[in-house]
Amino acid sequence: xxxxxxxxxxxxxxxxxxxxxxxxxxxxxxxxxxxxxxxxxxxxxxxxxxxxxxxxxxxxxxxxxxxxxxxxxxxxxxxxxxxxxxxxxxxxxxxxxxxxxxxxxxxxxxxxxxxxxxxxxxxxxxxxxxxxxxxxxxxxxxxxxxxxxxxxxxxxxxxxxxxxxxxxxxxxxxxxxxxxxxxxxxxxxxxxxxxxxxxxxxxxxxxxxxxxxxxxxxxxxxxxxxxxxxxxxxxxxxxxxxxxxxxxxxxxxxxxxxxxxxxxxxxxxxxxxxxxxxxxxxxxxxxxxxxxxxxxxxxxxxxxxxxxxxxxxxxxxxxxxxxxxxxxxxxxxxxxxxxxxxxxxxxxxxxxxxxxxxxxxxxxxxxxxxxxxxxxxxxxxxxxxxxxxxxxxxxxxxxxxxxxxxxxxxxxxxxxxxxxxxxxxxxxxxxxxxxxxxxxxxxxxxxxxxxxxxxx
Numbered sequence: 015x016x017x018x019x020x021x022x023x024x025x026x027x028x029x030x031x032x033x034x035x036x037x038x039x040x041x042x043x044x045x046x047x048x049x050x051x052x053x054x055x056x057x058x059x060x061x062x063x064x065x066x067x068x069x070x071x072x073x074x075x076x077x078x079x080x081x082x083x084x085x086x087x088x089x090x091x092x093x094x095x096x097x098x099x100x101x102x103x104x105x106x107x108x109x110x111x112x113x114x115x116x117x118x119x120x121x122x123x124x125x126x127x128x129x130x131x132x133x134x135x136x137x138x139x140x141x142x143x144x145x146x147x148x149x150x151x152x153x154x155x156x157x158x159x160x161x162x163x164x165x166x167x168x169x170x171x172x173x174x175x176x177x178x179x180x181x182x183x184x185x186x187x188x189x190x191x192x193x194x195x196x197x198x199x200x201x202x203x204x205x206x207x208x209x210x211x212x213x214x215x216x217x218x219x220x221x222x223x224x225x226x227x228x229x230x231x232x233x234x235x236x237x238x239x240x241x242x243x244x245x246x247x248x249x250x251x252x253x254x255x256x257x258x259x260x261x262x263x264x265x266x267x268x269x270x271x272x273x274x275x276x277x278x279x280x281x282x283x284x285x286x287x288x289x290x291x292x293x294x295x296x297x298x299x300x301x302x303x304x305x306x307x308x309x310x311x312x313x314x315x316x317x318x319x320x321x322x323x324x325x326x327x328x329x330x331x332x333x334x335x336x337x338x339x340x341x342x343x344x345x346x347x348x349x350x351x352x353x354x355x356x357x358x359x360x361x362x363x364x365x366x367x368x369x370x371x372x373x374x375x376x377x378x379x380x381x382x383x384x385x386x387x388x389x390x391x392x393x394x395x396x397x398x399x400x401x402x403x404x405x406x407x408x409x410x411x412x413x414x415x416x417x418x419x420x421x422x423x424x425x426x427x428x429x430x431x432x433x434x435x436x437x438x439x440x441x442x443x444x445x446x447x448x449x450x451x452x453x454x455x456x457x458x459x460x461x462x463x464x465x466x467x468x469x470x
Contacts, residue, residue: 015286015443015444015447016442017286021427021444021448024425026468026470027451028467029450029453029457029466030450030460031467032387032390032450033322033323034343035383035387036375036383036459038341038348038350039464040459041348041350041372042371042373045373049374050349050372051108053344053349053374054105054108054349056344058110058113059110060330060331060332061115061328061330062116062117062145063117063321063328064115064117064118064140064144064335065118065120065121065322065323065342066120066335067123067335067339068121068127068337069081069082069083069122069338069339070124070128071083071085071122072161072162073161073196074263075196075263076194076195077194077263077264079255079264080122081338081339083123088129091128092132093359095135097358097363098136098336098337099135101336102140102143102336105334106143111145112145113145114147115145115147116147116153117153117323117328118140118146118154118155118175119154120155120156121323124159126158126159129167130170133170133174134170137174146175152177154175155180155217155323156171156178158180158181160181160182160198160206161197172214172215177215178215178219179215179217179219180220181203181218181220181246182221183198183203183221184196184221184222184226185223185226185234186236186240186241187233187236190226190227193267194226194227203244204244207244217248217308218246218247218248220241221250221252222237222241222251222252223254224252224278224281224282225272225278227267227268228271229277234281234284235284238285238288238289238292242288248309249289249303250300250301251282251285251289251300251302253278253282253467253468253470255467279470289302296446297309298391298393301325309327313391317329318391318392320391322343325391338352339353346379347373347375348372348373348375349372350369350371350372351369352369353370377404378458381400381406382458384403385400386453386457389456393440394441395439396436396438397409397439419452426442426444427441427448427451427452428441448469
């Protein structure tokens with residue numbers, strides 16, 4: 015990956031993160047729920063990826079844009095786990111129970127808000143309705159707030175098959191932590207990492223954020239040095255998007271405390287260079303991993319894909335999601351639950367699935383999905399493979415899109431290489447950081463009415 019300041023300034027755009035295509039703004043609340051349920055009933059032998067959204071947080075982090083409910087009433091988890099159990103029962107009636115669950119993820123909110131007893135209940139319920147594996151081949155993960163975890167709880171999770179964890183670090187600088195209302199000393203994270211490794215967790219991810227209040231080059235470099243010392247297997251480096259009109263908690267972060275745009279870019283540049291120098295590979299967008307990590311190997315082998323959990327090695331799965339706001343992806347059929355807990359509860363208690371909206375991809379969507387997801391995961395696209403799979407002529411089908419790529423070709427962000435009958439669109443090292451811009455050329459739904467985060 016090469017940092018090119020002139021290109022970054024030129025392509026200073028906002029755009030989707032492409033965890034799906036079409037992206038969430040296209041999901042339709044007016045779509046027939048019967049049609050979506052009919053798609054759920056379509057027989058499939060694909061492995062399953064399960065996602066559970068736990069919305070509760072004991073602490074309010076001012077930067078957060080997640081669907082969450084801030085409460086110290088831990089008993090709220092009891093009712094919620096019961097609702098998840100009923101939703102699983104309803105959904106499992108439509109499934110072949112021999113299908114293996116190769117991937118599982120708990121997100122939030124703060125999943126570790128749940129007590130050990132509730133995790134016992136939740137896992138027992140999952141095992142009743144789904145074919146979990148626990149032979150080491152599984153990819154079962156959970157997001158962890160270091161303030162809401164104990165070693166006994168972590169031990170229980172590993173016994174249930176959890177073998178990957180993602181730790182919300184953000185920044186170790188105390189001034190930054192105070193400004194975002196998330197105090198967690200480096201020793202707290204170090205103890206969690208030590209416990210995780212002792213308990214056999216095979217992969218640890220750190221979430222970091224640049225662009226937070228009071229961040230400086232020297233301060234964030236110190237955080238990165240502490241991160242590298244703790245040696246997580248993966249690192250996610252997210253851009254803080256300050257949208258106080260959309261996310262009320264962000265109003266507590268003052269504009270004058272935030273890094274100016276030039277400093278924010280300098281923070282990103284320094285971070286990328288620091289992590290690469292420390293031996294991490296740049297996977298794409300905001301993800302880094304050690305050279306031996308399965309994400310790096312999958313990318314090298316052309317198997318890396320992307321879904322609502324980010325980059326993944328499990329491209330062959332169908333994602334079935336539970337809980338408030340959760341989104342399922344059944345091979346291009348997207349189904350999102352209600353984002354309001356009371357509405358979610360009402361539907362589940364009536365014995366109904368809590369479907370709020372969805373989308374059923376047509377052939378054109380599937381073609382564009384394949385193109386975008388391949389580019390954003392592999393930084394290369396074999397157009398002949400697209401032609402063979404979908405029976406199209408790529409450069410005729412995408413004539414307008416290829417024309418829109420011309421400025422990027424001229425700027426050296428990508429190459430179109432021909433070798434015999436094979437044609438490849440290859441993203442260059444200086445185009446990798448702007449991969450979202452390249453993918454946007456193939457997105458037919460983009461319009462100025464929808465606000466996205468900056469690509470850089």
